[in-house]
Amino acid sequence: MCLAAAAxxxxxxxxxxxxxxxxxxxxYRSLVPQETGPGAxxxxxxxxxxxxxxQGWELVSVTPWVIRNDERKYKAEESPKVITQNYMAxxxxxPRSLQR
Numbered sequence: 001m002c003l004a005a006a007a008x009x010x011x012x013x014x015x016x017x018x019x020x021x022x023x024x025x026x027x028y029r030s031l032v033p034q035e036t037g038p039g040a041x042x043x044x045x046x047x048x049x050x051x052x053x054x055q056g057w058e059l060v061s062v063t064p065w066v067i068r069n070d071e072r073k074y075k076a077e078e079s080p081k082v083i084t085q086n087y088m089a090x091x092x093x094x095p096r097s098l099q100r
Contacts, residue, residue, distance in 0.1 A: 025096040029057060033065050033087035041066050041087045049090055057092035065089035 031048055033041040053059065066087040071080035 026093045027096045029092045032089040043087055044090055052092055056094045058094060060093050061091040063089050
């Protein structure tokens with residue numbers, strides 16, 4: 001009896017739970033720095049970001065993916081200087097096509 005009641009409830013809610021056709025759905029994509037070795041990364045190329053924009057992807061967020069501190073000496077007699085490198089990640093969205 002309980003199973004039949006649950007089935008009736010789900011059947012009655014099917015239209016409310018189904019995605020409405022007038023509501024946009026989205027697809028998402030990200031471009032993140034690639035690790036090229038232990039602790040070494042390659043920045044995302046700006047050309048890749050602009051190519052996605054040309055394909056209809058909207059840039060919605062840019063966040064630090066990796067923040068790396070390196071100590072470097074430029075001359076043997078000086079103390080090391082800390083260099084901070086930021087590797088950014090880019091996040092995109094675009095409306096999902098109606099054809100599924």
